[in-house]
Structure formats: structure tokens, C-alpha cells
Amino acid sequence: MANDFSASKPIYKQIAEQLLKKMVREEIKPGEKLPSVRELAVQTQVNPNTIQRTYNEMERMGVVETRRGQGTFVVENTEVIDELKREMRAEVIGQFVQSMEELGLSKQDMLSELDRYLQKGDPNEH
Amino acid sequence: MANDFSASKPIYKQIAEQLLKKMVREEIKPGEKLPSVRELAVQTQVNPNTIQRTYNEMERMGVVETRRGQGTFVVENTEVIDELKREMRAEVIGQFVQSMEELGLSKQDMLSELDRYLQKGDPNEH
Amino acid sequence: MANDFSASKPIYKQIAEQLLKKMVREEIKPGEKLPSVRELAVQTQVNPNTIQRTYNEMERMGVVETRRGQGTFVVENTEVIDELKREMRAEVIGQFVQSMEELGLSKQDMLSELDRYLQKGDPNEH
């Protein structure tokens, strides 16, 4: 899991987003234990302080909880994760539509451009 | 033209993007003169140095050129602007598709979700 | 390291060129850390903003990279530095040849004039 954190976004947020996306994709499940701060710090080649901030951020959002002496866990409540999923989708779609409008495209344009893009070989295709 | 520059992105970049989008939407045309540094500074309620940086950035991108003692102008070459348009669209679409994939959606999901979103009343609709 | 920045070229560029030349001469090596913005500002008796600009310029060229909270470093990739060396040499030689041609000298003239100049005591000789 070698990462490049070259982007301008703060590293702790990038890592948080990666984890949140895994939850949404259900690669990490409700109630599951996350790696310890130190372990994840080693995995990501990042300062433990930064991981600590990542976990703090996620706890503040209410998607993980820390149990003293045991570690950090995804919340059991599946509704929280479902809500997260809805929010993240809405966020992505909303931003997309707004950006396309700012570029002067109509709704029809958006759909057809997206369709065209997906037809002609998405490079990330699996 | 009162702006809110609350976002985390640097102001000089936000202003640059606004101008680039206007070019793409052809509200500003090739060869046209942009406002002077000082004038745009007044309009946007921002320090002239910040505008200066905006114009530098855009010149570095090759979409504007400065003529000494005369001002800053959009390049005449329409191909440059067309290329910009293509790049900005590809950027937005590419990011959208990548984000949606990371959230676990298939191509079909993307199109149907987008369609649904556009159907049920885009709040920015005109 | 007291400098004279009397020339008409902007200070931030002069400092950038000094650093680039040190890299080419391998006085500063790939991966090495450059002085912090504030430190170099003190050394060169220049405002920190000016140094900031110098480093921005060099990052834009791809010869240094900044690591958040850690500092500015010469890129590890030696090929980049080698390319820089080639470019800077080609630049100097190309300008020389062009200028001499514009002064009406043939290639033979250039070589003999240069040879003569180097024979009769280059004042910067070591």
C-alpha cells in the first residue's frame, strides 16, 4: 500500500477519505477493528501524529469510535454507514453537475458526454 | 460582483478558475483585454498582488499574454482555448468517474444516478 | 555570502540561477535539502517572500520538490539534473553562437576568437 501524497490536500484527510471509501464499498465492515495508529503509520509511511488526526477526524464524524485499550472500531450502526454512502454520492454528483454547468454544458450535454467517456475505454476499467 | 473566498483553495486560483470558465463559456473571447490588475483587484475586493499572481498563473498556462504597458489579453489562438475547454471537461468527468468507482458504483450506476439526480430538480436549474 | 543584486534581472531569478548552477556543478546533490525559506532569506539578505518565489519557480521547473513541514529538496532523480545540465549548456552555447553570427563572424572566427581570448589571460582564471 505505497501511497503518493503529492496532492495539495492534507495527508490526514486523504487517508481518512481512503478509509471512508473502503467502508462505503464494504471492504471494511461495521464493528470491524481498524489498524492501530502505529501500524497504519508504518503501512502508509506517514508520521503517527498524522494518523492520529485522521482517526480524530473520523471519530468527530461519528463513523468510528475508540474503545480504551482496545483500539479504533467502525461503528456497529449500519445506518450511519448507509447515510455516509448517500452523502458521499450526493457530494460527488452535486459537484460534478455544478462544475459542468460552470463550463456551460446543459443537462443533456452532461449525460451524453459522460456516456461517451464511459464508452470509449475508461482507463481504470477492470 | 461580490465574491466569497471562504473555500480552502487559494484565492488567486479561485479567481483564475472563474476567468478560465468564462473563457470556456465564451463570455470572454480570444484577443479580448482582461481588466487591469488594479481594476480587478477593486472588483473582487482583493489585494492587487493576489490578482497579479492570478494573471501570472494564467500566462504560465498559455491562455493569456501580457503586452507591456497595455494590459493582459486572452490569446488570439482559438485552438488554445478549445484545448482548454477539452482539458477542463476531461478533468471534471475523469474525477467524477474515478470518485464514483472508488465509491463502488458501476458505469451503469453512474449514468442512472446522474440521470435521476438531473430529473428530480437540480436546484441550480434555470 | 553577501550578494550584489544590482543587475536588472529579478532577484528571485538570480537566486534561482545561482542554485541551479550549484546543482549543475554538483555542489548541491540530488536528494539534498535546501536551506529553509527563512534561513536562505537571512543568508542572502532578502525578504522571505522573494525566496519563496525562487523555490516556487524551481519547483515549477521540476528540479526541486517540497515536502510539507519538512522543507525543499533537490529531486532524487539524477536524470532531471543531467537534463538541466544539458539544457543550460545548450542555452549558453546557442546564445553565444547566435550573437556571434549576428555580429557577422563565421564559425572559424568564433573558435579562433574564443581560443585567443582564453589564451591571453582570462581574468577569472584560477
Place this chain on the structure above:
Amino acid sequence: MANDFSASKPIYKQIAEQLLKKMVREEIKPGEKLPSVRELAVQTQVNPNTIQRTYNEMERMGVVETRRGQGTFVVENTEVIDELKREMRAEVIGQFVQSMEELGLSKQDMLSELDRYLQKGDPNEH
């Protein structure tokens, strides 16, 4: 004679240098009349004020003289032009040697690099 004055050097100096080089190459001869300010302004697509500055600069250098109501002329004294030729050559060679030294090349390197460059197809060759 369509020119590009994109460089950072002032336009009036660029034009002056072009004229001086023509004198050195003897395309313009001692005593010869230069174009009028207005005429040269039209030829070069430049503001007449800028040409005026060019002529002032050259008069200050002592290579041209203005005769009231007649125009601007290259000085008759050939020694002045010869001296100019020597100066310009020395300037170009001196700068070249200094730059190459700053890039870490020895005198031998300079000669061999220049020779190599001239061998393998100077693009400006005639």
C-alpha cells in the same frame, strides 16, 4: 521585417541592438541615413515614442547623430564603429566564458563543446 518582442528586454533596446548589429556587419555604413522615427515605427509595428528612445540611446552612445531637419545618421568616423565592434565581441565572449565557468566547465571543455556544437549542424547555418 515583422518582429516578435516577447522577450523581457525592453523593446527600445532590442531595436537598438538590431541596428547596432547591422552597423557592425556593415549592412549600414558610416554616414548612412537611418529611417525616420515614424518610418521605423511603422516597419517595426511599434509606438513612435519607443523608436525615439532607441535613437536617443544610440546618440548617447555616440554611434549616431541627429541633424536638425534632416534625420538621424550613422557617424562618419569609422573608428567609432570599429570600437563598437570590438566592444560587442568582447562582451559576447566574456559573458560566454563566465557562464560556462559558472556551469563548471574548464577552458578545454568550452572549446571542445563549442567545436562539437558547430560541427553537428548549427540550425542557423546558411
Place this chain on the structure above:
DNA sequence: GTGGTCTAGACCACG
């Protein structure tokens, strides 16, 4: 008038 550079001093997020 125009853009370009520089200083001084400040605040911020990040590691």
C-alpha cells in the same frame, strides 16, 4: 496608464 518586483509583517495548516 500598464504589469513586475520587492519589502514588511502577518496568519495558517501541516508534520
Place this chain on the structure above:
DNA sequence: GTGGTCTAGACCACC
């Protein structure tokens, strides 16, 4: 500690 951004105000050369 690090770099990044911003403001305020100034000076300059150029057109």
C-alpha cells in the same frame, strides 16, 4: 519547525 498565502504599500520600467 516547515512552506503557502495574503495584505499593505512602495518603487520601477515601459508604453
